[in-house]
Amino acid sequence: MNKDINHLILFCDEMIARDVYTKEFQDIKDILKDYDASNKLIDNQKYNRWEMIKK
Numbered sequence: 218m219n220k221d222i223n224h225l226i227l228f229c230d231e232m233i234a235r236d237v238y239t240k241e242f243q244d245i246k247d248i249l250k251d252y253d254a255s256n257k258l259i260d261n262q263k264y265n266r267w268e269m270i271k272k
Contacts, residue, residue: 225249 225245232242 222249 226249229242229245229249232239
């Protein structure tokens with residue numbers, strides 16, 4: 218499971234780097250936030266970067 222989560226984190230980081238913001242990206246972000254809320258396995262600093270790209 219952690220490998221899949223890490224893959225999604227890398228995907229989201231790549232979308233940030235490309236300045237892409239889509240519904241699919243929002244859905245993945247929400248899923249990761251839910252996962253973090255229940256499992257506390259994801260570094261919350263990643264969400265700080267996500268907040269900056271809201272349009």
